[in-house]
Amino acid sequence: MSSKNLLVELFVEELPPKALKKLGDAFASALVTSLKNAGLAPSTAAVTAYASPRRLAAHITDVLAVAADKPVVQKLMPVAVGLDADGNATPALLKKLAALGADASAVTSLRRENDGKADILFYDSLAKGATLAEGLQKAIEAALAALPIPKVMTYQLQDGWSSVNFVRPAHSLIALHGDSVVPVAVLGLNAGNTTQGHRFEAAVSPVVIANADAYAETMRRDGAVIAAFAERKAEIARQLAAAAAKAGANLKPIEDDALLDEVTALVERPNVLIGQFEAEFLAVPQECLILTMKANQKYFPLLDGSVENSGKLTNQFLVVSNISPADPSAIVQGNERVVRPRLADAKFFFDQDRKKSLESRIIGLSKVVYHNKLGTQGERVQRVAAIARAIADQLGGGALAAHAEQAAVLAKADLLTDMVGEFPELQGIMGRYYAQHDGLDADVADAIEDHYKPRFAGDSLPRNRVGTVVALADKLETLVGMFGIGQIPTGDKDPFALRRHALGVIRMLAENDLDLPLVGLLTVAGRAFSTVDGFKPAESALADFIYDRLAGSLRDEGYTAQEVDAVVSQRPQRLGDIPKRLAAVRAFSALPEAAALAAANKRVGNILKKVENPVEAVVDAALLKEAAEVALHAALVDVVPQADAAFATGDYTESLSALAALRAPVDAFFDGVMVNADDPALKANRLGLLAKLHTAMNKVADLSKLSA
Structure with a gap:
């Protein structure tokens, strides 16, 4: 039976950029899976996903027009029930056959088979294979229903009466089997062979797709669209590198795969341009400037890649435009004009924040609720400071204890600054800058930033001993406190990121080879909650939780389950020995x-x-x-x-x-x-x-x- 390649495209209004890649992959995967299950595509069929801001599409190879007939075996009933003493069909058997679309003439062809208890009658037949129109209709409906859409919208169709639900309004549907349109319909749209190209730069409108295999090339030529997400992403990366080289020697765009994915989902025909801002803004911490350019404008800041200034922000940035005019100066100037107020806001926040010391902000934490059962951020800071001093006393005491306590007291003060209020991602980072401005010891300033580390798997650990002590104290306070009020993670739910905190404690103790017994640390942390009403120590349950996380992380590192169980089951207290x-x-x-x-x-x-x-x-x-x-x-x-x-x-x-x-x-x-x-x-x-x-x-x- 001959086969042809299939193309399905749904043309819609601009899709959510952060979800686009996932939507495209899910759409293509669901389509090919449904077609394979229906017998319309072989197990070897290859699928290519396409996803741009205004379209989801899939190209599937070797799709049949009609699926092969399938043999169907239907278990009927025991011979003693279906046939009388003379071998004639009983009413029960005839009724069963009628329900299957057969009549009395099928009785003689029934197969008998013993199931170990009795002889059973079986009816063997052939189920007619589904047509592509039938199978694709079900496949598209199933694919759209299964899309990972957090929230759908309801919109009216052109008749003014009917309405449908989808992530964005859909305007056209392509379903081509070779060069033939497959008669399917979805979201009030009937399939055809036309779509729309780039909103401004398409060569023709509509764009006609001659056959399934011509889709990508036709969209590029006539529609001015790079339809494949991966191809568009690679083209943006290439242009970013080329533009950086053009902007200056040793310059390189910031590496951020999430930003690259998001920008890829915002443009259909990328065109990278170079912009710049006033050098005076570089007096603001570069983390602030980088974040505002990335988060608000989707720009790629340019960094100095030279040895002496490695990673230092320059006053140039790259814009990924969706249009390619002969003279791009208006686009560049427009983006420079837009980014300037954003940078000015960052500079204003930075200047205002430095008018007050971190220490003067501590009192304000007593007005910020941390948890209704654990009190305010101010109370939490005092617990973290007590735990930090106790840990530092074990590790060395003296200056370490004094610095750790000071850093712990100041660690959350930047939460009350304007900069962190605008950009919560900068908490800790801004605390370090403000501590330096206040003339605090370098170890204390670094610890204020580092006490959040490690923030995620693979993140770096605190850079010095003071930071390690405060980071341990901060995470232990969270773990002990939440377990003490019964907020224990269950299933996939972990609203306070306790699993991440546990892994952070494990990494700091193990990788720094600290002489700090784990259970002893939990006991020390528990003492800080002695005045908290309703707190019930849960050291045993928390120790189990931490050792479970430890066992999982060790297995992920490649140790066998037997090796891990042999060591972890002994509950070694010094994790650096593991x-x-x-x-x-x-x-x-x-x-x-x-x-x-x-x-x-x-x-x-x-x-x-x-x-x-x-x-x-x-x-x-x-x-x-x-x-x-x-x-x-x-x-x-x-x-x-x-x-x-x-x-x-x-x-x-x-x-x-x-x-x-x-x-x-x-x-x-x-x-x-x-x-x-x-x-x-x-x-x-x-x-x-x-x-x-x-x-x-x-x-x-x-x-x-x-x-x-």
Whole structure:
């Protein structure tokens, strides 16, 4: 059966730019999936998604005009119910056949098959394959219904009476199978082979698409539109690089993939132009200027890429225009005129904010509600400061504690500045600038910015010890506070970003190798809430939560589930040790003795769990009767000091490797010794021997987790 390529395009008014790429991919994916399910496209059919500000389209290869007939097997009923004693159809069988569109003549062709209990009648038939018009109609309706649209709009059709719901008003529909129009309709539109090109620069109107394969080229030539999102994005990136090179040596546009995606969704025929603003605005922190240009104007600021000024903002920027006039000066001047007030606002905010010190703003935090059960931002700042001082005291005290407390007290003060009020994304960043203006210590200023770090996966950690202390205190205050009032994440809901905060704590403790026991930190943080009504310490639940996040992050790093479980199940308090413990477990697993010792460790654990009272790891050598238990005790006396000495120095690989010598005596013990002896003293002594073995084998990790 011959096949042709298919093109579907829905022409609409300007689509939401931040959602365009996702809408285009979802539309194309849903179409091809529906056609494949209907048998109208093979599993190998390729789909190309097109998405521009005013269109969603998809090109699908090897689509059939009519799907192949499908064999259908219908289970009817037991033979004893469907046929009488003479083999004639019963009324029940005839009724069932009639419902399937068959009559009594089909009785002789019914198939019998035993299902293990009785003979069953089956009706085999062929279901006629769907036509492309039928299948595509359902596919388009399903694709539009499944689009990830946060909010639809209702609009009237041209008849003035009917209305439909969609993300934006739709104006035309193309459905071409080769060069033939497929008669489908959706959103009050009948399919044809015409569309509209660029709003201002199309060569013709309407644009006629001769066949499915001519779509992209026709839109480029006659419609002045680069229809493919990826191709348009690549063209913008190319033009940005070329314009930057033209603007000056060593200049480069800011790298921001989200901005590039958004701009790609705003233009159909990109044309990059160079603009500039007055150099006096560069006295404002560049983060403010960059943010206002990106967020409000969708410009690409130009940065100095030279070694001496790497990353420094220049007073030039790039505009991605949607039109390409012969003389672009009016567009450039217009954009320069528009950006100037934005930059002037930023300069005004910066100048006004510096008239008041950060310290003078602290009192205002007492009027800002943080959480109705946890008080104001002012109260929260005091808790963070107390936690920060306690952590700093553990890490070094003195100047570190003083600076950490000062930074913690000032860390949220910039929330009350005009600049952060206008651009919340700059919180912390502006605090650092204002702290520098106030003449504060550099470590304190840096810590004010860095206490939010890491903000996301892969983000950098605080740059100094003061910042690390305050960042830990800030995240621990949030975690302990929210768990203490029962605000625990469930499912996908995590409104206070507690999972992110937990991962931030893990990274800072592990990557900085801080000598701060995790549970001790939770206890310290909990003390800061002693005066909060309704707060109930939840250290155990919070520790479980953090270790769960730790296990997940380690698996994401490539460690096996067994390796992770072996280490994390032991709840190591110093998270900086975990990479060494994992490396030790991996090295141990490669030893020939590993599997047997892991299995033995699991067996020992199960034996000890069944004992009613906790077993002390104490052995009376005088009660050792069997040769195997004497040998195991002697091996422990020899091996345990070696393993413990290596453990004490942090050489976990050597500690576990020393245990390999226990394999033979452990195997011999289980082969020749009855643990549950009749003599209570013997039994207790043998359990003590196993407890000593269990303790020795599980210092670095729970080796039983390595047992298959």
